[in-house]
Amino acid sequence: MSGSAEGRSEDRRRGGERSRALLDALLEGRPEPGLAARAAEGLELPERGRYAVVVLRAGGGGPAVGALEAAGLRFVRRRRTDRECVVVALGDRDPPALVALLARCGAGPGGVGPVADGLAGLGTARRLAELALLTRPPGTTEIVRLEERLPTALVVSQPELSARLVADVLGPLLALPPAERALLVRTLETWLECGGSAGRAAGRLYCHRNTVLNRLRRLERLTARSLSRPRELTETVLALDAFRLTAPHP
Known part of the structure; x- marks a missing residue:
């Protein structure tokens, strides 16, 4: 048995x-x-x-x-x-x-x-x-x-190209002091989450609408990309995803 x-x-x-x-x-x-x-x-x-x-x-x-x-x-x-x-x-x-x-x-x-x-x-x-x-x-x-997550998946599936995208688009931004850089990145993220509305982004960030617009204009100067041009906005958004998901953080 x-x-x-x-x-x-x-x-x-x-x-x-x-x-x-x-x-x-x-x-x-x-x-x-x-x-x-x-x-x-x-x-x-x-x-x-x-x-x-x-x-x-x-x-x-x-x-x-x-x-x-x-x-x-x-x-x-x-x-x-x-x-x-x-x-x-x-x-x-x-x-x-x-x-x-x-x-x-x-x-x-x-x-x-x-x-x-x-x-x-x-x-x-x-x-x-x-x-x-x-x-x-x-x-x-x-x-x-x-x-x-298809656009972000494209980014993370190509780490070498993602690193190049971050360097080319966000290089000057990443050279800023961490607190200053974080402020601009957070403003961009919030503006994107709010569908491009500076007024709604300002409400979330507890600041004036003009403050949001000034930060975005500064970001445009640093990246040499306009957030009002679809192709350049796409490059900026993909670079932001690559930075958040694949680039080393301090």
């Missing part, structure tokens, strides 16, 4: 190892013939269907599991040293609803890739979910979707 129990335990262990190996192969996007079909059987998930891959910082999978189970969603997870991947069978649910569910349970920070059409697309979805995670502002715990 003891041997039979040990045998069942060994079978479960081997089955778990096979399942993890199949999931790893899917998440790594290995081009193995028949992989999706084998994984569907081993993981007990449909080969075809709508899937989301969520990449969470280590420890986020615990709250996520409880929330997904409570919502009746089918999922599998893979833990790593510094992060966890959760593959969710969406059914007819949409990604924003999944993000809201995970945010309510405090599973973040995390990133969610675009919807994968079947198990064969999990490798790309995982890679893009990790990229989405990199676009998360430092110090925040939010869960972000790639589709909402």
